[in-house]
Amino acid sequence: MLPRKAILNSVLALLTIAAITGCGGTAGEPLGTTPSASTQATLRSLMTPPIPPEMQRFNARHDRARPHLAFNRGAKVAMWASDTNFNYLLGQDSTGRKTVTAVDLSQNSCYSPVALKVDRAHNVWVGCELTSLSATSGAVQEYSSAGVLLHRYTPACPSHVPGCASFAGYGYDSGIDSRGNVFASLNLYDIQICNPSCNDSLSAGFEWWPKGSPNSVPRLISVGTNCSPICGVGFMDVDSSGNLWFTFSGYDQSTYGFGLGEISSPTKSPKLTIVEPIGTYGFFGGVYASNGGKTLNVIDQKARTISQYHLPLATSGTPFNVLGPTLQNAFGIGDPVSGGFNAAGTKMAIGDTGGWFDVGKVSSNAWSAVASPNFYSGIEGAAYTPSDK
Numbered sequence: 001m002l003p004r005k006a007i008l009n010s011v012l013a014l015l016t017i018a019a020i021t022g023c024g025g026t027a028g029e030p031l032g033t034t035p036s037a038s039t040q041a042t043l044r045s046l047m048t049p050p051i052p053p054e055m056q057r058f059n060a061r062h063d064r065a066r067p068h069l070a071f072n073r074g075a076k077v078a079m080w081a082s083d084t085n086f087n088y089l090l091g092q093d094s095t096g097r098k099t100v101t102a103v104d105l106s107q108n109s110c111y112s113p114v115a116l117k118v119d120r121a122h123n124v125w126v127g128c129e130l131t132s133l134s135a136t137s138g139a140v141q142e143y144s145s146a147g148v149l150l151h152r153y154t155p156a157c158p159s160h161v162p163g164c165a166s167f168a169g170y171g172y173d174s175g176i177d178s179r180g181n182v183f184a185s186l187n188l189y190d191i192q193i194c195n196p197s198c199n200d201s202l203s204a205g206f207e208w209w210p211k212g213s214p215n216s217v218p219r220l221i222s223v224g225t226n227c228s229p230i231c232g233v234g235f236m237d238v239d240s241s242g243n244l245w246f247t248f249s250g251y252d253q254s255t256y257g258f259g260l261g262e263i264s265s266p267t268k269s270p271k272l273t274i275v276e277p278i279g280t281y282g283f284f285g286g287v288y289a290s291n292g293g294k295t296l297n298v299i300d301q302k303a304r305t306i307s308q309y310h311l312p313l314a315t316s317g318t319p320f321n322v323l324g325p326t327l328q329n330a331f332g333i334g335d336p337v338s339g340g341f342n343a344a345g346t347k348m349a350i351g352d353t354g355g356w357f358d359v360g361k362v363s364s365n366a367w368s369a370v371a372s373p374n375f376y377s378g379i380e381g382a383a384y385t386p387s388d389k
Contacts, residue, residue, distance in 0.1 A: 067374065069102030073146045077101060080124055081351055082113040082381035083374065089113060089126060090379075091147060096349070096357050096370040103147040110141050114172035115235055115286060115338040116351075116381040119389050123150065127173045127185070127381070138170035140184045142214075145385065151214040153182055155189065155207045158220035163195035169207070172380075173287070173338065175238040180211030181267055184218075185236040185246060201225050204233045206244065208266065221263060221270045227251040229274070230261065234284035235338055239311050240293030242266065245275075247284035247298060252277070258284040260298060262313075275315055286338025286381075290345055290388055297323075297341075299350065304328075304336055306348065306360075326350065326358040327369045334358075334369075339382040340389075353378040
């Protein structure tokens with residue numbers, strides 16, 4: 001697979017071209033417009049990009065090097081990590097350095113796991129970018145504290161869009177509100193509506209399921225199509241009021257970049273607000289609601305910082321604190337993607353594609369890189385168990 005940042009930047013550029021050329025709208029997607037057929041075809045190819053011969057050879061070696069790690073149901077896990085390239089959920093000890101159990105997510109049709117969250121019951125929620133090596137759809141999966149699969153939440157044709165003939169979408173993250181409703185972020189989704197003629201549109205947004213209903217028909221929240229102005233949803237979480245907060249990629253006139261959005265009343269009457277404008281962040285990263293859902297933490301992968309905001313947050317509000325920057329190694333490598341806080345809210349752990357946990361003490365803003373032999377392929381998600389959720 002091509003690097004995620006390269007794919008996202010290509011998608012952003014193509015959607016922007018579509019926005020400039022001004023294509024027509026599609027029924028069922030009131031917040032935006034529909035890309036042309038040629039643009040949609042190119043975008044779909046990016047969702048499952050062709051792999052050049054040299055990358056195929058690299059992947060063949062990479063696959064053979066995939067470790068065979070043991071699952072230990074009785075292990076005492078203190079931290080979880082998503083091994084994105086090798087499709088493992090890794091359970092680490094309290095130091096973060098020793099792997100005490102490993103869940104082979106590929107056995108459960110979870111590929112390219114990214115963001116992790118641990119709920120009050122100590123269950124682990126995994127954002128699976130893909131559900132197979134050739135898929136264009138992802139899923140959210142829930143695992144017990146022992147690493148046993150409990151439920152799958154798979155995006156599908158939504159309940160309130162008449163004429164939906166097909167739906168495919170992928171994302172990186174999830175969120176659970178205080179009532180137990182489950183939300184999945186969709187960086188990009190493709191929906192076909194036939195009423196009676198068929199039209200496709202490429203959009204970004206969320207799907208959600210009521211509490212205890214993983215097999216129910218999901219409900220869709222669209223944030224618009226064709227970069228109007230949001231191109232793709234990045235990472236997400238839910239605050240104490242049940243509102244969704246998310247980082248996004250977007251285009252506004254001549255500005256490409258990344259911002260922060262909010263969906264208020266998502267289960268009743270969803271309302272989109274762009275809170276931090278396009279260009280606020282160098283590249284979108286994880287979103288995490290801490291302090292009982294009253295503090296929002298937003299990771300900027302490029303700056304390697306974590307902006308902390310008091311909630312509620314006014315449009316173009318400023319952070320009350322900025323943590324980081326996280327560390328780089330001697331080669332200038334370091335890329336914090338997503339993570340969360342410990343139960344006391346005193347430490348934050350972030351999965352870093354460099355191959356370590358970025359662990360920071362909140363009070364002193366002191367950061368360290370905690371490596372493990374099983375992190376060498378890079379990790380993109382981290383979560384304490386118990387967490388502060």
